[in-house]
Amino acid sequence: MSATRRVEHLIVGAGTAGAAAARTLRAEGAEVLLVGRELDRPYHRPPITKGLLQGTESRESTFFEGLDDVELLTRTSVMALDTAARVATLQSKEEIEYGNAVLATGAMVRRLNAEGAQLEGIHYLRALANAESLRSDAEEAERVVCIGGSYIGCEAAASLTAMGKRCTVVMLEAEPLERGFGARAGNWFRGLLESHGVEVVGEASVQGFTGAERVEAVQLDDGRSLQADVVVVGVGVLPDVMLARKSGLELGDTGGVRCDAQLRTSAEGVYAAGDVCEYASVLHDGRHVRVEHEDHAERQGETAARNMLGAAEEHRTVPYFFSDLADWGSLEYVGAALDWDEEVVNGSLDEGRFSVWYLDSGRVRAVLDVNGLGDLDRGREAIEQGARLTRSEIVG
Numbered sequence: 001m002s003a004t005r006r007v008e009h010l011i012v013g014a015g016t017a018g019a020a021a022a023r024t025l026r027a028e029g030a031e032v033l034l035v036g037r038e039l040d041r042p043y044h045r046p047p048i049t050k051g052l053l054q055g056t057e058s059r060e061s062t063f064f065e066g067l068d069d070v071e072l073l074t075r076t077s078v079m080a081l082d083t084a085a086r087v088a089t090l091q092s093k094e095e096i097e098y099g100n101a102v103l104a105t106g107a108m109v110r111r112l113n114a115e116g117a118q119l120e121g122i123h124y125l126r127a128l129a130n131a132e133s134l135r136s137d138a139e140e141a142e143r144v145v146c147i148g149g150s151y152i153g154c155e156a157a158a159s160l161t162a163m164g165k166r167c168t169v170v171m172l173e174a175e176p177l178e179r180g181f182g183a184r185a186g187n188w189f190r191g192l193l194e195s196h197g198v199e200v201v202g203e204a205s206v207q208g209f210t211g212a213e214r215v216e217a218v219q220l221d222d223g224r225s226l227q228a229d230v231v232v233v234g235v236g237v238l239p240d241v242m243l244a245r246k247s248g249l250e251l252g253d254t255g256g257v258r259c260d261a262q263l264r265t266s267a268e269g270v271y272a273a274g275d276v277c278e279y280a281s282v283l284h285d286g287r288h289v290r291v292e293h294e295d296h297a298e299r300q301g302e303t304a305a306r307n308m309l310g311a312a313e314e315h316r317t318v319p320y321f322f323s324d325l326a327d328w329g330s331l332e333y334v335g336a337a338l339d340w341d342e343e344v345v346n347g348s349l350d351e352g353r354f355s356v357w358y359l360d361s362g363r364v365r366a367v368l369d370v371n372g373l374g375d376l377d378r379g380r381e382a383i384e385q386g387a388r389l390t391r392s393e394i395v396g
């Protein structure tokens with residue numbers, strides 16, 4: 001195979017992790033080609049359910065900075081990766097020989113495969129254009145149903161309520177955000193949403209949608225019907241491993257690309273970073289973990305880039321996540337608690353400023369900080385050190 005051109009560092013996927021890798025490599029003067037299949041240059045996704053949806057943030061303000069001297073191909077998919085020959089084939093059929101590569105292909109929304117799923121007015125949120133089309137579609141709408149009780153469904157419901165819509169969140173779990181933060185914090189978030197007029201329907205499963213051409217109602221398994229002019233579906237994502245699978249890379253138990261602690265995949269010279277990356281986490285005693293947060297994707301992009309330059313460093317950064325429910329409340333979270341057997345609350349749930357510490361046999365696994373209580377740094381440090389803390393040491 002004779003390639004059309006050669007680059008030192010190839011980055012597949014021009015999203016959060018890809019952009020961070022490109023920035024890091026260029027800062028060291030390295031030669032980079034960043035290839036992404038979207039129409040837009042790399043941008044922040046969090047505003048899609050927040051400011052961009054509400055119209056308080058512009059499209060321009062979502063674009064990542066610091067990429068001016070990065071060679072970027074938009075609207076271009078990498079179709080194949082011959083990891084033995086180190087050659088990538090682009091959609092244009094152009095072949096690129098690379099020194100090393102990073103897969104930063106992100107994740108795809110999980111689609112609801114229910115009756116009526118093809119009706120107009122049903123939205124998924126991943127790309128910039130999704131926020132724009134939801135915003136314009138919701139203009140005339142009165143009632144919105146958000147399916148899914150994780151941050152996408154809750155944030156969208158808060159934003160759309162702030163825009164004057166009557167919103168219902170419907171989910172399998174009993175409480176919103178319960179899967180990540182437990183039932184106690186989830187119940188507090190339910191109270192926050194309800195106090196601003198959001199209807200929260202827990203322990204409910206969607207059977208399908210009814211309407212002529214456009215959705216008119218969401219049908220639940222128990223026979224209930226929720227009127228809807230617009231529906232937002234936020235039922236999780238699946239790591240985008242299409243290219244990785246086709247290229248013969250090893251995949252892991254969470255469905256991501258399996259990597260070691262240095263973010264190396266099973267193919268020599270190929271790294272992975274971001275939502276697609278399932279890495280052996282030093283913070284989890286080597287257990288393979290996949291995290292879907294913006295800051296984590298950026299930090300992993302940077303680690304992968306440094307390793308592409310020969311650093312051979314383990315990815316040790318404690319994951320960080322934030323979310324805003326309109327201007328009603330904000331949360332931040334450090335760590336990634338896979339399992340925990342104790343929750344310790346610091347501050348006051350009643351006053352709405354608190355933290356929840358998630359402990360596994362006393363070891364701090366994660367900390368949720370609501371409305372800026374100020375426990376994040378202490379929590380991060382404890383997680384980094386693998387510290388075991390008692391309730392009195394936390395609340396002290």
Ligand SMILES: Cc1cc2nc3c(=O)[nH]c(=O)nc-3n(C[C@H](O)[C@H](O)[C@H](O)COP(=O)(O)OP(=O)(O)OC[C@H]3O[C@@H](n4cnc5c(N)ncnc54)[C@H](O)[C@@H]3O)c2cc1C
Binds near residue numbers: 292
């Ligand atoms: C609506 C929304 C709100 C969010 N809000 C928050 C938040 O408040 N806080 C937070 O911490 N996180 C938030 N996140 C999560 C965060 O945005 C993601 O974790 C982060 O974008 C992951 O970065 P990534 O680079 O792994 O993937 P992405 O940013 O998805 O980038 C992957 C890119 O690769 C491209 N690609 C895939 N395959 C190919 C191929 N073969 N060839 C070329 N290109 C390819 C894709 O098109 C995509 O552009 C939110 C996500 C969404 C969708």
